[in-house]
Amino acid sequence: MKDEVTTRESRVDALGGMGCKRKRVEDARFTQGKGNYVDDIKLKGMLFGDFVRSPYAHARIKSIDTSAALALDGVIAVLTAEDLRPLGLHWMPTLAGDKQMVLADGKVLFQGQEVAYVVAKDRYIAADAVELVEVDYEELPVIVDPFEALKSDVVLREDLVAEDGSLPDGAHGPRKHHNHIFTWEVGEKEATTQVLDSAEVVAEETVYYHRTHPCPLETCGCVASMDKVNGKLTLWGTFQAPHAIRTVVSLISGIEEHNIRVISPDIGGGFGNKVGAYPGYVCSVVASIVTGVPVKWIEDRMENLMTTAFARDYWMTGKISATKEGKITGLQCHVTADHGGFDACADPTKFPAGFMNICTGSYDIPTAYLAVDGVYTNKAPGGVSYRCSFRVTEAVYFIERMIEVLAIELNMDAAELRRINFIRKDQFPYKAALGWEYDSGDYHTAWDKAMKAVDYDGLRAEQAQRVEDFKAGKTRKLMGIGLTHFTEIVGAGPVKNCDILGLGMFDSCEIRIHPTGSAIARLGTISQGQGHATTFAQILATEIGLPADSITIEEGDTDTAPYGLGTYGSRSTPVAGAATALAGRKIRAKAQMIAAYLLEVHDDDVEFDVDRFVVKGAPEKFKTMKEIAFAAYNQAIPGIEPGLEAVSYYDPPNMTYPFGAYVCVMDIDVDTGEVDIRRFYALDDCGTRINPMIIEGQVHGGLTEALAVALGQEIAYDEMGNVKTGTLMDFFLPTAWEVPNYETDHTVTPSPHHPIGAKGVGESPHVGGVPCFSNAVNDAFRAFGLRHTHMPHDHWRIWKTANELGLHG
Numbered sequence: 001m002k003d004e005v006t007t008r009e010s011r012v013d014a015l016g017g018m019g020c021k022r023k024r025v026e027d028a029r030f031t032q033g034k035g036n037y038v039d040d041i042k043l044k045g046m047l048f049g050d051f052v053r054s055p056y057a058h059a060r061i062k063s064i065d066t067s068a069a070l071a072l073d074g075v076i077a078v079l080t081a082e083d084l085r086p087l088g089l090h091w092m093p094t095l096a097g098d099k100q101m102v103l104a105d106g107k108v109l110f111q112g113q114e115v116a117y118v119v120a121k122d123r124y125i126a127a128d129a130v131e132l133v134e135v136d137y138e139e140l141p142v143i144v145d146p147f148e149a150l151k152s153d154v155v156l157r158e159d160l161v162a163e164d165g166s167l168p169d170g171a172h173g174p175r176k177h178h179n180h181i182f183t184w185e186v187g188e189k190e191a192t193t194q195v196l197d198s199a200e201v202v203a204e205e206t207v208y209y210h211r212t213h214p215c216p217l218e219t220c221g222c223v224a225s226m227d228k229v230n231g232k233l234t235l236w237g238t239f240q241a242p243h244a245i246r247t248v249v250s251l252i253s254g255i256e257e258h259n260i261r262v263i264s265p266d267i268g269g270g271f272g273n274k275v276g277a278y279p280g281y282v283c284s285v286v287a288s289i290v291t292g293v294p295v296k297w298i299e300d301r302m303e304n305l306m307t308t309a310f311a312r313d314y315w316m317t318g319k320i321s322a323t324k325e326g327k328i329t330g331l332q333c334h335v336t337a338d339h340g341g342f343d344a345c346a347d348p349t350k351f352p353a354g355f356m357n358i359c360t361g362s363y364d365i366p367t368a369y370l371a372v373d374g375v376y377t378n379k380a381p382g383g384v385s386y387r388c389s390f391r392v393t394e395a396v397y398f399i400e401r402m403i404e405v406l407a408i409e410l411n412m413d414a415a416e417l418r419r420i421n422f423i424r425k426d427q428f429p430y431k432a433a434l435g436w437e438y439d440s441g442d443y444h445t446a447w448d449k450a451m452k453a454v455d456y457d458g459l460r461a462e463q464a465q466r467v468e469d470f471k472a473g474k475t476r477k478l479m480g481i482g483l484t485h486f487t488e489i490v491g492a493g494p495v496k497n498c499d500i501l502g503l504g505m506f507d508s509c510e511i512r513i514h515p516t517g518s519a520i521a522r523l524g525t526i527s528q529g530q531g532h533a534t535t536f537a538q539i540l541a542t543e544i545g546l547p548a549d550s551i552t553i554e555e556g557d558t559d560t561a562p563y564g565l566g567t568y569g570s571r572s573t574p575v576a577g578a579a580t581a582l583a584g585r586k587i588r589a590k591a592q593m594i595a596a597y598l599l600e601v602h603d604d605d606v607e608f609d610v611d612r613f614v615v616k617g618a619p620e621k622f623k624t625m626k627e628i629a630f631a632a633y634n635q636a637i638p639g640i641e642p643g644l645e646a647v648s649y650y651d652p653p654n655m656t657y658p659f660g661a662y663v664c665v666m667d668i669d670v671d672t673g674e675v676d677i678r679r680f681y682a683l684d685d686c687g688t689r690i691n692p693m694i695i696e697g698q699v700h701g702g703l704t705e706a707l708a709v710a711l712g713q714e715i716a717y718d719e720m721g722n723v724k725t726g727t728l729m730d731f732f733l734p735t736a737w738e739v740p741n742y743e744t745d746h747t748v749t750p751s752p753h754h755p756i757g758a759k760g761v762g763e764s765p766h767v768g769g770v771p772c773f774s775n776a777v778n779d780a781f782r783a784f785g786l787r788h789t790h791m792p793h794d795h796w797r798i799w800k801t802a803n804e805l806g807l808h809g
């Protein structure tokens with residue numbers, strides 16, 4: 001028999017399970033233009049929506065005249081807040097417990113805000129009609145600086161001030177000023193102050209993480225189709241959380257949830273941009289309900305950059321203390337968080353500043369205190385976790401800059417300072433001063449491996465020589481060595497801590513095995529390019545012993561997929577990946593009973609072996625999973641239901657804490673401000689690795705977005721609130737030209753609580769990459785007296801730094 005001569009190893013290989021570099025199954029369609037994106041959806045009689053947007057950042061709306069637009073041939077309707085008011089849909093709830101105007105209700109609060117929604121027969125007519133809507137604005141004073149906002153008499157959110165002038169509490173407690181949103185405090189204030197006051201060495205710095213924006217290739221959009229005959233609404237859209245969108249649409253429209261079907265088809269990148277709900281979705285749904293035909297809305301690039309959810313915009317002022325020998329004793333951080341016109345941050349409810357309280361980083365810091373003040377300004381709302389788990393990138397940038405500044409203060413090597421403060425392997429699970437319990441880590445091993453790989457001492461010697469040469473006039477190029485050791489926190493859940501709009505952050509997987517031994521598994525998450533169809537099949541192949549190639553993974557259709565909270569915050573592997581493994585184990589448990597019956601032994605006398613159950617002690621007696629699958633459908637087995645299906649809803653006991661050690665080596669031309677990245681070494685530890693090739697791709701992508709953010713990508717405003725970087729001419733999107741060669745490496749420290757030991761990885765390279773690039777730029781100037789300079793480090797800013805340090809002679 002063929003099976004008897006097949007080795008165990010070759011049976012493992014044939015599955016294409018965990019740990020192998022399985023080729024991405026989705027790429028067959030993506031690379032041949034066969035993907036099915038929202039804008040590919042074309043329905044009979046479909047109409048198109050487009051927005052009239054405010055040219056002003058702060059203005060009162062005195063009147064809107066839609067008559068000329070309505071008179072244009074092909075225009076079906078023009079919606080304003082007045083039309084939505086009777087339905088109660090002129091405002092909508094945000095993910096952060098605030099509310100946001102769907103269409104301008106009396107005033108506008110940021111440039112590009114939605115004022116009216118034109119519905120027309122095609123996109124071009126809609127765009128022409130937008131030009132014909134006449135809006136009479138009265139300009140109001142504009143506030144773009146959050147510190148100014150907290151002092152100003154100008155009230156941005158008149159809806160949040162009571163008639164007697166008092167300030168009602170916000171979603172996160174009392175407010176200090178009419179432009180203040182919340183204060184969030186974690187840790188021990190008094191104790192930290194005491195530690196800082198009595199410390200031998202204290203370093204202090206203000207670190208600004210500039211406002212930027214995720215820039216997926218595909219912008220946001222949707223197609224709403226109300227079928228008035230059977231009362232069903234179908235909504236296709238670029239949603240990172242389709243089930244949550246279904247629930248929200250049901251709650252705000254009153255349509256029962258079973259009558260709403262939300263479909264996320266292929267998505268051209270998400271990066272956090274597609275987590276929240278936008279006015280375009282609400283207006284398209286209303287327009288379809290009113291007209292009875294499908295309505296499509298797709299943003300253009302400028303609309304995407306200027307109006308959908310921003311990222312970062314955190315002013316972080318910190319103090320870090322240490323002994324003379326460099327042992328860190330305390331950390332304090334105050335953040336002024338610019339949230340724009342509405343608080344629409346996509347964070348779990350209890351965390352108004354996301355997971356900013358991971359800001360003690362990879363270090364054993366006994367005492368810490370964090371306070372965050374959220375502030376309204378005349379900028380676009382949002383606050384998404386652009387390739388990071390809810391403000392983790394801000395937290396890591398903060399601590400990794402503070403470590404560098406402390407190293408300067410101590411006159412110490414920054415690599416050594418890190419090494420003596422890392423949480424030790426034997427301290428895990430480690431309870432951090434700001435509340436989190438890190439599941440596992442081995443930072444020293446990773447760090448030493450990184451230092452060795454790049455020949456750290458050699459690099460420092462070369463750098464010292466370069467400084468000499470520069471001073472001697474032999475070169476105009478400085479050398480920077482950027483170091484970062486980051487710890488991430490990904491995989492929200494636990495339901496007890498984390499919910500979005502009251503929806504607990506669990507996730508799910510449902511598996512059906514077909515009689516011939518192939519399968520379909522559906523998940524509550526949704527891939528935006530990460531390769532879920534490839535990797536989740538690998539998890540299952542290993543768990544249930546059927547080849548990955550025989551397993552279809554389906555996500556994104558709420559009519560068929562089990563409820564889940566979606567894909568962002570690198571939560572798919574930690575949460576849905578765990579659900580997948582556990583659903584697989586349920587399948588295996590039933591398969592075991594079937595196998596025992598077929599082999600005429602007791603359940604406990606068979607054991608799982610790669611792709612089969614064998615009788616213990618008699619390996620020649622076995623039933624393959626394929627045979628068992630067939631038996632599940634064709635045998636009447638006493639006491640066992642026919643069929644082979646399982647579902648698992650997984651509420652993780654804790655988050656997972658991936659980490660990594662990165663080194664960047666760059667040359668900086670002092671006269672032009674240009675940087676040349678000579679080397680970038682990235683060691684990632686994401687626990688058990690499902691697909692090393694996909695991980696490498698994730699690291700390349702995350703590092704490239706890190707390079708973008710650190711070296712130029714920014715949403716900048718002038719003092720009038722005009723967005724200065726609203727096109728790809730001004731907004732930096734790196735191409736092959738700017739991207740260096742990345743060297744990837746890894747260690748494996750499994751998560752102790754995850755069923756397969758895996759942690760997330762998709763965001764790590766971004767979270768670790770941003771401080772690493774930034775530290776390299778700062779480090780290049782350390783020998784010339786620089787402590788800290790703000791990102792983004794574009795050529796002009798670098799030139800300016802060099803100039804301010806007197807390096808231009």
Ligand code: PCD
Nearest residue numbers: 269270271272385387529535569572573690691760761762
């Ligand atoms: N993995 C493996 N292993 C491990 C882990 C992981 O293999 N250990 C793989 C998985 O399976 C997948 C990936 O890797 O496939 C990823 O994963 P994760 O980490 O879990 O994540 P997810 O959840 O899936 O996803 C998410 C992420 C995010 S978050 C982001 S931004 C980004 C990243 O993802 N995005 C994106 N990546 C990416 N890619 C692409 N292509 N696209 C996109 O869009 Mo947020 O929060 O949203 O901001």
